Amino acid sequence: xxxxxxxxxxxxxxxxxxxxxxxxxxxxxxxxxSAPSGGLTENASADGLALLELPGQLAAHGFASAxxxxxxxxxxxxxxxxxxxxxxxTAGVDIExxxxxxxxxxxPEQGDEQQRWLSGWLDIAEQLGVPRVRVPAGDQAxxxxxxxxxxxxxxxxxxxxxxxxxxxxxxxSLLVDAEVTRDLLDRLEGAVxxxxxxxxxxxxxxxxxxxxVAGEAECSQVKVRESAPGVLDAGDLTRCLEVLRDAGxxxxxxxxxxxxxxxxxxxLDEMHEIARAVRG
Numbered sequence: 001x002x003x004x005x006x007x008x009x010x011x012x013x014x015x016x017x018x019x020x021x022x023x024x025x026x027x028x029x030x031x032x033x034s035a036p037s038g039g040l041t042e043n044a045s046a047d048g049l050a051l052l053e054l055p056g057q058l059a060a061h062g063f064a065s066a067x068x069x070x071x072x073x074x075x076x077x078x079x080x081x082x083x084x085x086x087x088x089x090t091a092g093v094d095i096e097x098x099x100x101x102x103x104x105x106x107x108p109e110q111g112d113e114q115q116r117w118l119s120g121w122l123d124i125a126e127q128l129g130v131p132r133v134r135v136p137a138g139d140q141a142x143x144x145x146x147x148x149x150x151x152x153x154x155x156x157x158x159x160x161x162x163x164x165x166x167x168x169x170x171x172x173s174l175l176v177d178a179e180v181t182r183d184l185l186d187r188l189e190g191a192v193x194x195x196x197x198x199x200x201x202x203x204x205x206x207x208x209x210x211x212x213v214a215g216e217a218e219c220s221q222v223k224v225r226e227s228a229p230g231v232l233d234a235g236d237l238t239r240c241l242e243v244l245r246d247a248g249x250x251x252x253x254x255x256x257x258x259x260x261x262x263x264x265x266x267x268l269d270e271m272h273e274i275a276r277a278v279r280g
Contacts, residue, residue, distance in 0.1 A: 014252050016065035016096060017058075017268060018221045019072060021257040025049050025264050026072060034071035036117070037102050037139075044074070052083060055091035061265055062272075064093055067221070067254050068130075070100045070121055081127045096252060097132040097167065097195065097219055098125040105153040106138030106146040106174055115153045122161045132219065134167040134195045137184060138174035150174055151187035158191045167219060169195045177201065178212035185216060196249065198240040199223025199256060207243050214247035223256040224271050230261045234274050241278040253279065 019026075027048020030040045049057060051072050058066055066088075073084070088095055103118045105111055118135050125133045135157065138150040150168075158166040168175070168184075175181045185194060196217035201209050214220075222240055225233040241253070253275060257267045 014065045015063050015272060016067070016252045016254040017063055018067045018099070018254045018256045019054070019069050020099075021255060021268055022049070022054070022264050023258075024262055026051075026054070029074070030071045031074050034073070035102050037104065039102060040071060052087045055088045055093045058093045059091040061268070065096045065252055065254070066093055067097045067099050067134075067219070068095050070098060070102075070124075073124070076124050078127060081124065085129050095128065095130045096254065097134050098128060098130045100133060100135045103136055104139040104172075105136070106140040106149050108140070111149055111153060115156065119157055119160055122157060122164055122166070125164060126161065130164075132165040132167055132193075133161075134169055134219070136172050136174075137168040139172040140174060142174055142176060142180045146174060147180065147184055147187065151184055154188060154192045165193060165218070166191075167193045167195045169197055169200070169221075170213065171197060171200050178209045181213050185213070193218040195219040195221065196244070197221040197223060197256070198244070199225070199258075207239060210240065211243050211247045214244050214249045217249055217251065219251050219254065220244060220249065221254050221256045222271075222275070223258060224267075226259045230259065232259070232267065232270055232274070237271065237274050238278055241275055245278065 025048055027046030028043050029046035029048060030043045032042050032044050035042055100118060100121045103114045105114055107114055122133050137154065138146055140146045154166065154168060170181050194213065194217045196214050198210055225236045227233040255268055255271045257264055257271060259267060261267050
């Protein structure tokens with residue numbers, strides 16, 4: 001597993017995915033205590049692919065890199081985290097980034113508590129040996145107060161964990177557009193980086209908005225839409241990939257399938273074929 005920040009790979013060098021793409025394959029597992037906001041329904045009795053079996057399956061499907069959702073970890077004790085590290089190492093699959101999918105650094109009453117909760121997950125990431133962690137910037141509407149609170153607490157998290165690269169994402173109620181995202185990044189002054197998700201912004205100016213910040217991103221999540229149930233929107237996926245390329249983004253392309261087909265592996269393979277046409 002990668003334990004230090006590597007030089008940014010070229011767009012076509014690594015086949016990668018966001019493990020949310022395999023939510024059904026993983027039995028919709030959500031570990032108890034991992035989703036306190038209630039955004040995900042905790043489900044410890046899921047009957048799907050176990051996390052320790054995931055790296056081997058990723059390798060079998062040609063993936064060499066994964067963005068790992070924090071809620072897939074059924075345990076966080078040191079011995080189990082060592083097993084997870086070993087499973088990924090043995091399969092030859094790296095964890096590009098641990099994705100902490102809960103927490104609100106901009107909460108008006110619980111912001112400090114949320115920061116401490118997120119810091120605990122950064123401790124777990126360090127034990128996993130991952131180089132990067134993505135945390136939400138905040139789930140309140142943008143204002144001078146909420147943007148400032150997000151910047152302050154993100155900086156604090158990064159300072160508490162100097163061996164990790166902390167990232168945030170154009171996601172949730174705070175980072176609603178490129179203008180707010182650039183404002184936050186300016187305040188962070190490089191202390192925290194950006195993960196760009198092409199599926200988080202909508203509207204007629206979606207591609208313009210993505211292009212305005214994509215060049216500053218270090219990681220990506222390229223999310224495919226459906227033009228009909230079970231049918232990938234190849235046009236939108238192609239356009240998103242072109243926007244990232246033209247904006248100067250040179251990091252890994254991590255596929256995100258969140259459609260209606262239970263055969264997630266097949267849809268990821270289809271995404272990869274579409275992406276190859278753009279990436280070469």
